[in-house]
Amino acid sequence: xxxxxxxxxxxxxxxxxxxxxxxxxxxxxxxxxxxxxxxxxxxxxxxxxxxxxxxxxxxxxxxxxxxxxxxxxxxxxxxxxxxxxxxxxxxxxxxxxxxxxxxxxxxxxxxxxxxxxxxxxxxxxxxxxxxxxxxxxxxxxxxxxxxxxxxxxxxxxxxxxxxxxxxxxxxxxxxxxxxxxxxxxxxxxxxxxxxxxxxxxxxxxxxxxxxxxxxxxxxxxxxxxxxxxxxxxxxxxxxxxxxxxxxxxxxxxxxxxxxxxxxxxxxxxxxxxxxxxxxxxxxxxxxxxxxxxxxxxxxxxxxxxxxxxxxxxxxxxxxxxxxxxxxxxxxxxxxxxxxxxxxxxxxxxxxxxxxxxxxxxxxxxxxxxxx
Amino acid sequence: xxxxxxxxxxxxxxxxxxxxxxxxxxxxxxxxxxxxxxxxxxxxxxxxxxxxxxxxxxxxxxxxxxxxxxxxxxxxxxxxxxxxxxxxxxxxxxxxxxxxxxxxxxxxxxxxxxxxxxxxxxxxxxxxxxxxxxxxxxxxxxxxxxxxxxxxxxxxxxxxxxxxxxxxxxxxxxxxxxxxxxxxxxxxxxxxxxxxxxxxxxxxxxxxxxxxxxxxxxxxxxxxxxxxxxxxxxxxxxxxxxxxxxxxxxxxxxxxxxxxxxxxxxxxxxxxxxxxxxxxxxxxxxxxxxxxxxxxxxxxxxxxxxxxxxxxxxxxxxxxxxxxxxxxxxxxxxxxxxxxxxxxxxxxxxxxxxxxxxxxxxxxxxxxxxx
Numbered sequence: 161x162x163x164x165x166x167x168x169x170x171x172x173x174x175x176x177x178x179x180x181x182x183x184x185x186x187x188x189x190x191x192x193x194x195x196x197x198x199x200x201x202x203x204x205x206x207x208x209x210x211x212x213x214x215x216x217x218x219x220x221x222x223x224x225x226x227x228x229x230x231x232x233x234x235x236x237x238x239x240x241x242x243x244x245x246x247x248x249x250x251x252x253x254x255x256x257x258x259x260x261x262x263x264x265x266x267x268x269x270x271x272x273x274x275x276x277x278x279x280x281x282x283x284x285x286x287x288x289x290x291x292x293x294x295x296x297x298x299x300x301x302x303x304x305x306x307x308x309x310x311x312x313x314x315x316x317x318x319x320x321x322x323x324x325x326x327x328x329x330x331x332x333x334x335x336x337x338x339x340x341x342x343x344x345x346x347x348x349x350x351x352x353x354x355x356x357x358x359x360x361x362x363x364x365x366x367x368x369x370x371x372x373x374x375x376x377x378x379x380x381x382x383x384x385x386x387x388x389x390x391x392x393x394x395x396x397x398x399x400x401x402x403x404x405x406x407x408x409x410x411x412x413x414x415x416x417x418x419x420x421x422x423x424x425x426x427x428x429x430x431x432x433x434x435x436x437x438x439x440x441x442x443x444x445x446x447x448x449x450x451x452x453x454x455x456x457x458x459x460x461x462x463x464x465x466x467x468x469x470x471x472x473x474x475x476x477x478x479x480x481x482x483x484x485x486x487x488x489x490x491x492x493x494x495x496x497x498x499x500x501x502x503x504x505x506x507x508x509x510x511x512x513x514x515x516x517x518x519x520x521x522x523x524x525x526x527x528x529x530x531x
Numbered sequence: 532x533x534x535x536x537x538x539x540x541x542x543x544x545x546x547x548x549x550x551x552x553x554x555x556x557x558x559x560x561x562x563x564x565x566x567x568x569x570x571x572x573x574x575x576x577x578x579x580x581x582x583x584x585x586x587x588x589x590x591x592x593x594x595x596x597x598x599x600x601x602x603x604x605x606x607x608x609x610x611x612x613x614x615x616x617x618x619x620x621x622x623x624x625x626x627x628x629x630x631x632x633x634x635x636x637x638x639x640x641x642x643x644x645x646x647x648x649x650x651x652x653x654x655x656x657x658x659x660x661x662x663x664x665x666x667x668x669x670x671x672x673x674x675x676x677x678x679x680x681x682x683x684x685x686x687x688x689x690x691x692x693x694x695x696x697x698x699x700x701x702x703x704x705x706x707x708x709x710x711x712x713x714x715x716x717x718x719x720x721x722x723x724x725x726x727x728x729x730x731x732x733x734x735x736x737x738x739x740x741x742x743x744x745x746x747x748x749x750x751x752x753x754x755x756x757x758x759x760x761x762x763x764x765x766x767x768x769x770x771x772x773x774x775x776x777x778x779x780x781x782x783x784x785x786x787x788x789x790x791x792x793x794x795x796x797x798x799x800x801x802x803x804x805x806x807x808x809x810x811x812x813x814x815x816x817x818x819x820x821x822x823x824x825x826x827x828x829x830x831x832x833x834x835x836x837x838x839x840x841x842x843x844x845x846x847x848x849x850x851x852x853x854x855x856x857x858x859x860x861x862x863x864x865x866x867x868x869x870x871x872x873x874x875x876x877x878x879x880x881x882x883x884x885x886x887x888x889x890x891x892x893x894x895x896x897x898x899x900x901x902x
Contacts, residue, residue, distance in 0.1 A: 183859075469898065471889055474882075486874040486901045488554075488889045491882030492866075497875075503857040504870055506877055511845075511862030518842055518859045527840065530857045 164219075165296050167272045169370075170211040171260040174204055174224040174232060174278035175250050179519045180445040180512065183503035184480055187531055192278035193231050196443055197452065198464060203443075204278045205235045210285050211276060212238075214292055221245060221264065222278070223256040242396070248409050254384060254420040255412045257366070258377050262392035265370035272299050274367035275417075277442070281452060284438035291436040295367040297331035303432040304368040304376065304425045306338065308360025309440045314350035317444055319343055319362040321433055329432075338431040341423055360433060363440050366422065372430075373421060380424045387412045446496040446505075447512035450478035461489065465499075477509060503530040535590075536667050538643045540741075541582040542631040545575055545595040545603060545649035546621050550890045551816040551883065554874035555851055558902055563649035564602055567814055569824065569835060574814075575649045576606045581656050582647060583609075585663055592616055592635065593649070594627040613767070619780050625755060625791040626783045628737070629748050633763035636741035643670050645738035646788075648813070652823060655809035662807040666738040668702035674803040675739040675747065675796045677709065679731025680811045685721035688815055690714055690733040692804055709802040712794055731804060734811050737793065743801075744792060751795045758783045817867040817876075818883035821849035832860065848880060874901040 178184075178191030185191040192204040199206060204222075211220055221243040224232050229246055233239065245259055257275045264271045274292060282288050291307045298305040308321040324339030341362060345353060353359035366373075378385040387408050394404035425431040443449055453462035454476075461472050465481030472479075475489035479497040487499055496512060498505040507515065522531055549555075549562030556562040563575040570577060575593075582591055592614040595603050600617055604610065616630055628646045635642045645663060653659055662678045669676040679692040695710030712733060716724060724730035737744075749756040758779050765775035796802040814820055824833035825847075832843050836852030843850075846860035851869040858870055867883060869876040878886065893902055 183857075471892055471896075471898075473885060473889065473892075485872075486554075486893070486898055488874070488876045488878075488886075488893075490876070490878035490885050490889060492877055492879060495863075495877065497877055499875055501856075503859070504868075504875070505859045505861070506863055506866065506868055507859075507861035508863060514844060514861050515859075517844065518861060521842055521844075522857070522859075525842075527842075527857055 164216045165214050165272075165293060167268070167270050167300075168215050168219065168296055169264050169268070169271050169273045170215040170220045171257060171264075171273050171275040172204070172207055172211070172220065172222045172278045173253060173256040173260075173275060174222050174228065175247070175253075175256060176279065178279060178443075180515045181443070181449070182515055182519045183500045183505055183530060184482070184498050188227065190228070190279075191443070193228070193235065196449055196464065197281055202235050203281065204232065206282075207276055207278050207280070208236050208239075210282060210288060211274075214289055218243075221260050223247065223260050224278075225250065246405075248405050250414075251409060251412045252414045253364075253417040254377065254381070254415045255388070255409075257417050258374070258384060258388045258420075259391060261370040261373045261377075262388040263395050265374060266392050267396070269371070271370045272296055272367065273370050273373070274299075274365065276365055277363075279443065280363065281441045281443055282438055283440075287438040288436065291434055291438070292367065294332040294335065294434040295365075295432075298327065298329050298335045298432045298434060299367045299369055299372070301329055302369065302372055302430075303327070304366060304372060304421060304430060305335070305432040305434060306367070306422065307363060307365045307436040308433045309363050309436045309438070311354045311359065311361055312439070314347060314354045315361065316344055316347055316350050317448070318442070320345065320350075320353050320359045321362050323358045323360065323433060327432055332434060335432050335434050337429055338422075338426040338433050340426060341418070360435055361440065363436070363442070364418075365436075366417065376421045376425050376430070381413060381415065381420050384413050384415070384420065445512035445515065446478060446498070446507070447509035449480075450494075450496065450509055453478060535587045536585050536643075536664060538639070538641050539586050539590065539667055540635050540639070540642050540644045541586040541591045542628060542635075542644050542646040543575070543578055543582070543591065543593045543649045544624060544627040544631075544646060545593050545599065546618070546624075546627060547650065549650060549814075551886045552814070552820070553886055553890045554871045554876055554901060555853070555869050559598065561599070561650075562814070564599070564606065567820055567823070567835065568652055573606050574652065575603065577653075578647060578649050578651070579607050579610075581653060581659060582645075585660060589614075592631050594618065594631050595649075596621065617776075619776050621785075622780065622783045623785045624735075624788040625748065625752070625786045626759070626780075628788050629745070629755060629759045629791075630762060632741040632744045632748075633759040634766050636745060637763050638767070640742070642741045643667055643738065644741050644744070645670075645736065647736055648734075650814065651734065652812045652814055653809055654811075658809040659807065662805055662809070663738065665703040665706065665805040666736075666803075669698065669700050669706045669803045669805060670738045670740055670743070672700055673740065673743055673801075674698070675737060675743060675792060675801055676706070676803040676805060677793065678734060678736045678738070678807040679804045680734050680807045680809070682725045682730065682732055683810070685718060685725045686732065687715055687718055687721050688819070689813070691716065691721075691724050691730045692733050694729045694731065694804060698803055703805060706803050706805050708800055709793075709797040709804050711797060712789070731806055732811065734807070734813070735789075736807075737788065747792045747796050747801070752784060752786065752791050755784050755786070755791065816883035816886065817849060817869070817878070818880035820851075821865075821867065821880055824849060
C-alpha cells in the first residue's frame with residue numbers, strides 16, 4: 161500500500177495568512193509555515209510528508225506567493241524547482257488550483273491531481289492514504305471527487321457535504337455522489353447531521369483528472385479558464401513566464417474553487433465523495449488550536465513553543481510562546497495567550513473567532529506593522 | 532494652612548519589593564519606584580510631594596536599601612544627602628523607622644517625626660495635611676499617634692484600628708485613644724466594623740516625638756534600641772558610619788514596627804489615633820491596582836504604561852504595558868495583564884493575591900532572573 165499512485169499529482173495551495181491565528185500567523189509568516197501540533201514540523205511540511213508516499217516527491221506541486229518562495233523551499237528541500245508555482249498576488253483558490261491544473265495538464269495530459277490545503281492538520285496518515293487512493297479511482301472515471309471527513313462531533317465551524325446515491329467504482333470501497341453542500345450549521349442542525357450519518361465535513365480536498373477540472377472551470381468561468389490556459393502555455397518557457405504572470409495573473413477572477421468547480425459539479429451529478437475516517441482539522445482559530453493540543457482534556461493548559469518558560473497555577477486553555485519570556489498564568493480558564501516579539505494576544509476560546517476583527521482594527525488604525 | 536509644622540520631620544521608609552505586583556515590581560525596581568496611578572510620578576515622588584508642604588524639603592528623610600540610592604536620589608532631587616539613610620540589607624520596619632528616630636533625635640532632640648510608607652496611594656492631599664497636623668499636636672502631648680483611614684467599604688485586605696476613649700488635645704479636632712488593633716477581617720466582620728463607625732483602616736502611619744518612639748522601642752526590645760543608639764552615635768561621622776552599619780545593622784532584630792511600638796503602646800494607653808477622611812490604598816495587589824485605576828467603573832479596562840499600544844474588545848480589568856508591543860485583549864473580564872520585557876503575567880482580579888506564590892515558585896525553580 162505504499163506504492164505511488166499511477167498518474168497522480170499532489171497540489172498544495174499554500175496561501176492564506178490565517179488571520180484568526182494572529183499574532184502567530186502574519187503576512188510574512190502565514191499559518192502553513194508554523195508548527196501548530198508540536199510535531200517539530202510546519203503544517204506545510206506535514207502535508208508534504210503525508211502526500212509524498214502517494215505521489216512521489218517529484219510529483220508534488222506547491223502554489224504559493226512569491227514572498228514565500230524561500231520559506232517554502234527551505235521547508236521542502238525535495239521539491240523540484242519546476243513544481244513551485246509562484247503567484248504574483250493572491251487570487252483565491254480557483255485561480256491557484258486552476259493554474260496547477262493547467263500547467264500539469266500541459267506537461268502530463270493524463271494527470272489526476274489532488275489538491276490539499278497546506279495548513280490543515282490530519283492524524284492517521286494510513287487512513288488518509290486509503291481515502292486518497294479510493295478518490296483517485298473515482299476520479300479516473302471522470303468524476304471530481306472530494307474526501308468528506310466522517311464527523312467526530314457536531315461541529316459548527318465546518319461546512320458539510322450531503323451524500324447522495326452510491327457510486328460503484330472498481331477499487332473504491334465507499335463512493336457516493338454529492339447531493340449538495342451545506343454551509344456551517346447551527347448546533348442543533350449539526351447534531352441532526354451527525355445523527356443522520358449521510359453528512360460529512362467538507363475539508364476542501366478535490367481529486368480529479370486535470371482535463372475534467374479544467375472543463376468544469378471552462379463551463380462555469382470562461383474568463384478564468386482562458387487566462388489559466390494562456391498562463392500555462394507560457395509557463396515552461398523561462399523567458400515568457402514572468403511577463404505572462406505579470407500581465408495575466410492580476411486579471412483573473414478572485415473566486416473560491418467551491419463556486420467555480422465543486423458546487424456546479426455537484427448540481428450536475430459530477431461530484432463524488434469518499435469518506436475519510438481520519439482526524440482532520442482546519443485549525444481555523446485558537447479554540448481549535450487549544451483543542452487540538454490539549455488531547456481533549458478540558459482542564460489542560462496546552463503549550464506551543466520550543467523554548468516556552470511557563471508557570472501556571474490553575475490555568476487551562478492554550479499558550480503559544482514565541483519569545484524567551486517567562487509567562488505566568490494564574491487561575492485563568494480556557495484562556496488563549498499568544499506571546500510574540502511585537503504583539504501579545506489575550507482572549508478565551510469562546511472569543512477566538514473575534515481575533516479576525518482585531519486584525520481588521522489593526523489595519524484601520526495604522527498598526528499594520530504587527531500584521 | 533500651607534505653613535510648615537514646627538519641629539516636624541517626615542520619614543519615608545522605602546523598602547519592600549511588592550511581590551504581589553510582580554512582574555511589575557522587581558528586586559531592582561520595587562513598587563515605590565513605579566507610577567501606579569498614571570500621575571507621571573513614582574509613588575515615592577508622590578509621597579514626597581505630599582509631605583514637603585508639611586515639613587519642608589530639608590526635613591524629609593528616606594530610609595532605603597543601598598541598591599536603591601541612585602534611584603531614590605534621581606526621584607527626589609531636592610533631598611539633602613544627609614537625609615538618605617541607607618540600609619545594608621532589609622531588617623524590617625522597626626529597624627528602619629527606629630534608625631531614623633535615633634539619628635534625628637541626636638540631631639534635633641525635640642523632633643516630632645511622622646513615618647509614611649513610600650508606596651501607598653493617597654488622594655486628597657489637603658485632607659491628608661489636616662490629619663497630619665492634628666496628629667502632630669497629639670504627638671506633642673507624648674502620645675504615639677496614628678492616622679486611621681475612615682473606611683469607604685468593608686475591605687478585607689486591611690487591618691483595622693478600634694477607637695477608644697476620646698482625647699482632648701488643643702489643636703486636634705478628633706483624637707481618640709486606640710483601644711486595639713485587629714487583623715484583616717472576613718467580609719461579615721468587615722461589614723460590622725464599617726457599620727460600627729469606631730473602626731478605621733490601619734494605614735501604618737505613625738507620628739510621635741522621636742524620644743517617645745525610642746523609649747517605646749527600649750521598653751519592648753532593648754537589643755534593637757541599643758543597636759540603633761550605637762548606629763546613631765556614629766552616623767554623622769563620615770569615617771565611622773560605614774563600619775558601624777556593616778557591624779551593627781545585620782545584627783538588629785527583624786521585626787515590624789507594629790509589634791515593637793504600636794501594639795504595646797496601645798495596650799498601655801499611649802497610642803492615639805486621628806481619623807483621615809481621605810482616599811488611601813496600599814495597592815497590595817493587582818486587584819487594588821485595577822480598582823484604583825478604573826475610577827470604580829466595573830467594566831472598564833484600566834491601562835498603565837506611557838507607551839501602551841492596547842486594542843481591546845469587550846475586555847475589563849487592568850493592563851500594565853512596559854514594552855512597546857501591541858497588546859490585544861478580547862472578551863476577557865476582570866483580567867490582569869502585566870507585560871514586561873522578560874516576563875508576562877496573566878491572571879484575574881480574583882486571583883491577584885496568588886501572584887506571591889508565583890514569585891516563590893520562580894525562586895524555587897531557578898528562574899530568579901526575572902524577579
